[in-house]
Amino acid sequence: MNICMIGAGYVGLVSAACFSEFGWKVTCVDKDADKIEQLRRGRVPIYEPRLEELLERNLRNGRIDFRTELGAAVGAADLVFLAVGTPMRRGDGHADLTFVFQAVEELAPHLNGFTVIATKSTVAVGTSREIERRLKAIRPDADFAVCSNPEFLREGSAIYDFTHPDRVLVGCDEPRARALMERLYKPLTLRNAPVIVVSRESAELAKYSANAFLAMKISFINEIADLCEAVGADVQEVATAIGADGRIGNKFLHPGPGYGGSCFPKDVAALIRTAREARQPLSLIEQVQTVNSERKIAMAGRIERAAGGSLAGKTVAVLGLAFKPDTDDVRDAPSLILIPMLQERGAVVRAYDPHARENAEPILAGTVWCGSALEAAEGADVTVVVTEWNEFRALDLKRLKARMRGDVLVDLRNVYLPEQARAAGFTYASIGR
Template identity: 75%
Template sequence: MKICMIGAGYVGLVSAACFSEFGFDVTCVDNNPERLKQMEEGRSPIYEPGLDDLMARNIAAGRLRFSGDLGPAVKAADIVFLAVGTPMRRGDGHADLSYVYGAVEELAPYLDGFTVITTKSTVPVGTSREIQRRLAALRPDAEYAVCSNPEFLREGSAIQDFTHPDRVLVGLDDARAQEVMEKLYKPLSIRNAPVMFVSRESAELAKYAANAFLALKISFINEIADLCEEVGANVQEVASAIGKDRRIGDKFLHPGPGYGGSCFPKDVSAIIRTARESKSPLSIIEQVQIVNDERKIAMAGRIVKAANGSVRDKTIAVLGVTFKPNTDDMRDAPSLVIVPMLQERGATVRVYDPQGQKQAEPLLPGVTWCADANDAILGADVAVVLTEWNEFRALDLKAARARMSGDVLVDLRNIFSADAAQAAGLRYHSIGRPVSAD
């Protein structure tokens, strides 16, 4: 079976590499010559653990190739995946579907024989039917079916998520398309991964609903963390207690400076817009968006408060700026709010991130980039942990205190022990924990 993947961004590239690992013949089409050259050499333009090796292996095996020529790839394909960007549209919060519909117009002339056209991109409810309507106008003679097959990949563990999914969700209403999709996902179904066939509308909405619910859990535990601080409870103990309840689960119950990334902010916004236009507003999810926006601002204030109420003429060391570890993704990262606010208040900011510098440099002007964490904290009055990269957990706190000019450590990810930080001579501030707690 031959696959054409239109779009070599995060979703498209990971999916293409994993499908080729299953033994399928995959052509990944992208319109960026620089990215194409890099990928043809087996080098991923995004940071994702294990992806370079996966690409190189399947390129060498002849199962994975990259092209800027859409026509031959579509013509030969049994399945065409749409994995182009659907960013938040300026002004109204909707998903911008211009790339999706543009790809549909480009591929239409090359359809040859029965072809399954499947959205991998996160798209609003009704997009599959609109694609079908447009194709009917463009190619009334063509044989095709339009499906929705949203991805549920976590950045930093995407290959594991793809090859060992909680479920595979396919929205369709065509028997021939279901046969094709069953064949595609047979390597997973024989491992007992649930492959769910539902309506297209259900598949499209389920993706948004899942991300909105996870964003809700993050915002919930962040507010509980604030309450813990006021009443003397420990948020990690509270989260562990409620997470043991199988009805709740322990995932996404880690307090921090707010969610970011390529999915949650835009998907929350998009489902809010869809609900409003459908006259069925999601008031809980609307509040999640507000809480998360306010959270990032509040974290900047928390750093200022820890620095005795002012950061003017002080040096702040920021450890980690990507929205989460094991990725170079800076989209809607809390650092994009917090760091400029510190700069506006007169701070000098020194930054280190293991993978994020290239993406972050144009987004965080005026900061000083450092070679490692020890370099960043040299001479700092305040050190701040914004992203919980594993290498920060191994930081020698006594040595760190010796390198600093000040003694304040603001741990917005709770990766350190309060007792260890205090023993090192640091004034330690974490999220939702009493000062004496681990």
């Protein structure tokens, strides 16, 4: 099977590498010539564990290649994936489908024989049918079908998620296209991964609904954490107790400074907008969005209180900039709200992240950039854990304390045991404990 992947961003690149690992021939197309040249040499422009080794292996075996022009790749393809960016549209919260429809217009003249066009990008309900309408207008002679095939990848564990999925979701109503998609995912179904075939509208809405539900779990446990502090309970004990209920599950019940990333903020916003336009507002999901926005803002006040009520003239070490560990992605990360607010309160911020500095540095002016956690803590009055990288879990807290001028440790991810932090000499503050 020949696959053309249009878009070499996070979703497109991970998907292309994994499909090539299945044994399919994949051509990945992107207009960014510098990125394509890097990828041809086996250099991955994003940080994602195991992706580089997967790419290098399949480049050597000739199962994946990279181009800037899509004509030949589309013409030879049995299956064309649209994996271009769909950022939040300014002004109304919808996903911006400009790049999707631009790709459709560019690929249309090159369709050759029966071809399936499948959306990997997260798109609004009804997009697959709109793609079909546009393609028929441009190429009424073409033999094609349009499917929805949303991804459910977590940054930091995307390779595992792709190769060991909870489910593969396909929105399809054309028999030949369904057969092709089932053949595509045969390597996964042989390992008992379920392929769920639904209507295109259901697949598109399911993607938004899944992310909104997970975002709701995060906002829920964050509010419970605040209640725990007020009544003297421990949020981690509460989360363990409720997560043991099979109807609830223990995933995404970890309190912190609010969710961020490339998916949850924009997908929640898009679902809210879709519901309002359908005159079926989702008041619960709207509140999730509000709780999360207010959560990020509240973290600066929490740090200020831990520092004795004022940050003026103090130095704060911020450990972690990415929205989650094992990624360099800072989109909508709590750090992007938190650091400017600390600076507005008069603090000097020294920051360290194992991989996200390059993406964060252009955004966070006035920040002192450091090469390690211990360097960031040098002379600091307060140290704040914002992202739960494993290397922070393994820090020697006594060494960390020795580097600091002050003794305040604010743990926004509950990485450390309170008694452990206090034994190291810290005045320790965490979430919901």
